[in-house]
Amino acid sequence: xxxxxxxxxxxxxxxxxxxxxxxxxxxxxxxxxxxxxxxxxxxxxxxxxxxxxxxxxxxxxxxxxxxxxxxxxxxxxxxxxxxxxxxxxxxxxxxxxxxxxxxxxxxxxxxxxxxxxxxxxxxxxxxxxxxxxxxxxxxxxxxxxxxxxxxxxxxxxxxxxxxxxxxxxxxxxxxxxxxxxxxxxxxxxxxxxxxxxxxxxxxxxxxxxxxxxxxxxxxxxxxxxxxxxxxxxxxxxxxxxxxxxxxxxxxxxxxxxxxxxxxxxxxxxxxxxxxxxxxxxxxxxxxxxxxxxxxxxxxxxxxxxxxxxxxxxxxxxxxxxxxxxxxxxxxxxxxxxxxxxxxxxxxxxxxxxx
Numbered sequence: 001x002x003x004x005x006x007x008x009x010x011x012x013x014x015x016x017x018x019x020x021x022x023x024x025x026x027x028x029x030x031x032x033x034x035x036x037x038x039x040x041x042x043x044x045x046x047x048x049x050x051x052x053x054x055x056x057x058x059x060x061x062x063x064x065x066x067x068x069x070x071x072x073x074x075x076x077x078x079x080x081x082x083x084x085x086x087x088x089x090x091x092x093x094x095x096x097x098x099x100x101x102x103x104x105x106x107x108x109x110x111x112x113x114x115x116x117x118x119x120x121x122x123x124x125x126x127x128x129x130x131x132x133x134x135x136x137x138x139x140x141x142x143x144x145x146x147x148x149x150x151x152x153x154x155x156x157x158x159x160x161x162x163x164x165x166x167x168x169x170x171x172x173x174x175x176x177x178x179x180x181x182x183x184x185x186x187x188x189x190x191x192x193x194x195x196x197x198x199x200x201x202x203x204x205x206x207x208x209x210x211x212x213x214x215x216x217x218x219x220x221x222x223x224x225x226x227x228x229x230x231x232x233x234x235x236x237x238x239x240x241x242x243x244x245x246x247x248x249x250x251x252x253x254x255x256x257x258x259x260x261x262x263x264x265x266x267x268x269x270x271x272x273x274x275x276x277x278x279x280x281x282x283x284x285x286x287x288x289x290x291x292x293x294x295x296x297x298x299x300x301x302x303x304x305x306x307x308x309x310x311x312x313x314x315x316x317x318x319x320x321x322x323x324x325x326x327x328x329x330x331x332x333x334x335x336x337x338x339x340x341x342x343x344x345x346x347x348x349x350x351x352x353x354x
């Protein structure tokens with residue numbers, strides 16, 4: 001997958017820019033708060049996922065303007081495509097090849113990207129919700145139907161949580177509980193199948209990538225921790241009384257997690273910061289390999305000032321590993337990219353390319 005042109009207008013601090021990127025490496029250079037990350041964010045929104053920075057569409061529109069527009073031309077599987085995103089009045093409208101989509105999420109599966117940002121380096125040590133989000137976003141790009149299943153599941157969880165809080169005031173809510181628990185169970189089982197399938201492919205790549213990052217000194221194993229894999233509907237009914245006390249649904253894939261064992265020991269609980277960062281990098285790079293295996297092409301790679309957070313060994317590994325992808329890399333110090341032999345450099349100042 002290769003982007004051939006990017007146009008961004010009135011997006012955050014960007015007034016109007018037009019980029020013709022290199023098919024390999026593109027370096028976006030500038031001081032802090034000049035708009036480097038805004039360009040990566042604009043590209044990322046074409047995946048159909050929410051922003052990796054802020055989920056509110058209202059902050060996308062440049063101050064004083066009414067509408068933001070993002071237009072990306074790209075080649076996928078030998079075909080030319082374009083995506084146009086318009087953000088106005090707190091609403092995001094997406095066009096794929098000049099056809100308006102019913103929702104912005106419908107663009108998922110048409111444009112794939114992987115994002116590396118400094119916050120991603122905390123993927124392992126942060127809460128399980130962060131690792132579930134990694135899974136859900138990754139799977140959603142490859143299997144758009146997964147997004148609808150996940151959204152239906154989460155809406156049913158919200159409804160069940162409301163009912164179990166009100167149940168002590170209205171015992172007739174049993175019928176509603178039955179309805180939402182059935183929906184939770186049906187969609188929950190589908191979510192688990194998708195996740196297991198994705199992790200099964202992911203496991204083919206994480207060990208070899210981590211092995212390379214750690215210079216062959218450590219072995220890693222992925223452990224998918226499933227909250228409830230079988231008889232989900234039955235378990236939901238059994239947990240009603242306890243859930244009424246806590247006010248939340250305790251059973252289902254919204255409580256799942258992934259653990260990574262380095263030489264048999266949990267990276268989250270006992271790994272050093274360096275080990276945790278290495279696992280996070282391996283997980284992201286492996287996710288791109290999964291995308292390549294399923295779609296036949298590498299996703300666009302977005303590196304948001306992540307190199308400055310890494311030691312030279314990890315910098316070199318990433319830069320060498322992604323040499324066959326199209327890369328958009330932000331940095332304040334161009335010296336961090338000395339190992340790159342070809343590409344384009346875009347200097348950004350106050351939201352404009354110089």
